[in-house]
Amino acid sequence: MKIPAYAVSQIISAVLDARPLLNTWDNAWEYTWIFAWGFLGIAIARITKSFLTNLVVIGVVSSSLVLICYLLLTWGWWVPIVPAVLVLVINGMELTALYQYDKALRSRIQARQAIIERTFETIHNGPLQSLAKVLKLVRYQDLPMQELLPELEKELEKLDRELRGIYDFLQREPPTEDSSLYLGNHLVLNLQDPLHEILYQVYTHTLERDFPCFRTIKLKIRTFEPLDEQCMNTEHKRGLCRFLEEALCNVGKHATGVTCLEVSCTASQGWYTLSIIDDGLGINSFREGRGTQQFINLAQQLKGKFLRSPLSPKGTICELSWPVTKF
Template sequence: MQRDIWRLLKEKCTILRLGKRLGLVVVLLVIIARLSGWLQFLEWGIFDIFLSWRSYESVEEKILIVGINEADIESVGKYPIPDGEITEIIKKLQAYKPIAIGLDIARNVPVEPGRKELVELARQSKNFIGIEKIFLPDRFSSIPNLPSERIGFSDIIPDKDTKYRRILLGAPNPLDSNDYKFSFSLRLAEAYLSQKDIPLKNGISDSHTMRFAATELPRFLPNFGGYVGTDAGGVQVLLNFRNGTELFRIVSLNDIKTENFQPDWIRDRIVMIGMTAISAGDLFNTSAISGLKLHGQIYGVEFHAHAVSQIINAVLGSRPLIKTWSEEWEYIWILGWGSITIGLSLMIKSPWRNLFAVSLSSSALIAISYYTLLIWGLWIPVAPVLLILGINFLLSACYQYEQSLKAQIVIRQHTIEMAFTEIHNGPLQTLAALLRNVQNHELSKEELLTNLKNLNLEIRDIGEYLTRQTLNLEESLRLGSGLKINLKRPIHELFYEVYSSTIERNLPYFQTLKVKVRSFDPLEEQFLTIERKRELCQFLEEALCNVGKHAEGVTRLSATGTKQQGWYSLKIRDNGLGIRSNYESKGTKDSKNLAKQLGGYFNRERATPKGTVCELTWPFAGTRSWISTMKSRLKAYFQRKLKFLTKNLQRSL
């Protein structure tokens, strides 16, 4: 009936509203968590993983690292390495005409012998670039009084997880706000690119950043990518590390002394001198590179080499720089995936299918994000979306599990009710008639034994039927007579079949019937479910059985189903002894409940001049308004009251 359809629709709408609200709450909470910075570590970790997934790259030919290792320290016999040793190495390197020589060794005090010679050589070498520290607590210059264009700071900033992902390219001098300082890495990259007539200039789309030709370095902002409220002072860029086991060609101090290298490794290249001895402690944490010899760590000179390589190759067009969307587009992306997630959780009811859909969506998200970073260097949010997918899946799975438990409870309750109805309309009716006959001494011993055997078979048949019905969910109904009817048939045909089968049962007062009337109008069934058909047939069967058991002296029985003005009335009337008690049995309660579910009413009363009328009436027109329904109910109510008052008045007269 339409009432069931509306009830189901309301339930669906309630579930949809609840699902949407929960989904939106999850999305909102994840966004709040991201804005609060609680997802930074997760987003950084995923970013590092993506970088480490890239295929291994070849050795960077533009840069040579002279790494002073443990063997070099033992060979020299002194640490720190004396300035004189550094001077000799620089002289040897200069003979091969490198574009630039960068000395990444922090010297806040002279290391004799050779300090004077080192300072003089550094000042005379136009391609020499030294380092300085401009931020506290370490603030010094390794080579004093170098021209500003040949010195760069080596200060870098760690993230909160102690890993290094950013490189500081420029910053105001803390001691003089009018003096702007550039980094060691930027100075080396600038020296290389200037040989190709590509000067360093201010940005165009972002005037606060830097550019070489048309390549503008994407400036790090406080909420850049997965960062939230981070100090973005100066000009910082995110580092696009090279990936592999052998990223730069590294030679030792002894290799340079013994000329154990190819001249082409130096000529027209950038040479960087730094410490590659673990004892020197010049190590930086990173998890963005796979295949490192030192797990999760690289030397400081390598870190600066990555920065130099990134700038040069980005300008020359071979590698992308790391950039992000604007914050608005990032949250549109998150909300878009949140909508997809909510849709999946609402459309897919199976937990396993939901898991498959979430896994597929997560894989698609990771693939899109990874290749976007790999090809274009675009870092898009992944962690918030994965959280939304995961949390919504868990909520959906919990809800579906709860619904499954409820469904099992409903099935069990339905099975119990079905069992009661089958037993009540079958064996119990037979047993009641049998008891009455025994009390009246109307059965012989042989007849009693036969009836008991039949009752035993009837009970067994019900057990087998209920088992099949529960397991196979058959769209059928077993009547108390043992007949099984197909509930897919039209309802008026089912009424005829229920009537014919029930009236033939061996119930005591069916034997006295002389007049039997039956008539059932056809009924449109677009709103009538299989379950409603089952309940209506059971109602008719029980009403007829009650006549056979209790209607003493009955000679006339009529069972009719009539349509009138959008209502259907199923009425069973007899002329037996009539109602003897006002006790409300379970059958009466079930009938009232059925009427309520159908949106109609149930009436059971004495008939005039004698007998009983049992009537179930409900609306069947799908377009019937609630106003007309209320009118019909009120009309029926007042008609019943009028009949009741008329009867009392007649009795009093």
């Protein structure tokens, strides 16, 4: 009896008090209403990406949804409010958590890859160079065994020291700390120092290494000008130092008969240029090694260009240029 009584009361109130009767949407429009608020929650999660910001936005939008439903109710329309609020909050909050997890996961992967790259660069310009020298002694030197064995023993002992030095460095300073550069022989450079000073230390240390072609150099020309480093981070500076180190190592290994070495880092016509020029025979190979790929990537990061080509009548130029303007 209560239900008919309520129905009669609604009818009487609608006639006497001009109270509107409640109307409802079709099922299709109600589902559309719920889905629309669910998609809005997804959009909010994609735009905000921050938990606190997302919480504030979801609270404001949920309050707006309740207010809209109340206004529609006063006009005589009953719309689904609980399902719409639930789907809005769930989509907005859960997807934000998923985005935060995905962001953290990508950050860990990038950090891991950066550690791998830095460790490989340190090994590539140190122990691998010594290992290449050992292989060259074994393959291409026609030395008697009594002369070859002492040379191999000396190089292998140096290789052992270099590997242990890298291990000690990584134990002292975790790879996640990117403010230092290890060059070998326990020499660690601070990448917060001015770039021209760091490059000079790399130049000096590398030329002290025991490469056969360094012994024939009679003339060394060097120029390291101070640079504007406002737009450079430590990764850029690390890459430039590794570029200089490997280019000099290539001169020491391959520039047969080199007598003149010119190394410069200068600014001209809106460009910085770090170049290494020698007059040795060099090698004519178009194969891109790991080092070449790294320098091409570095040039792309600096919005610059990388060049390595033979000179006439002999010699090789290895050059990295990047614009003075912000990149």
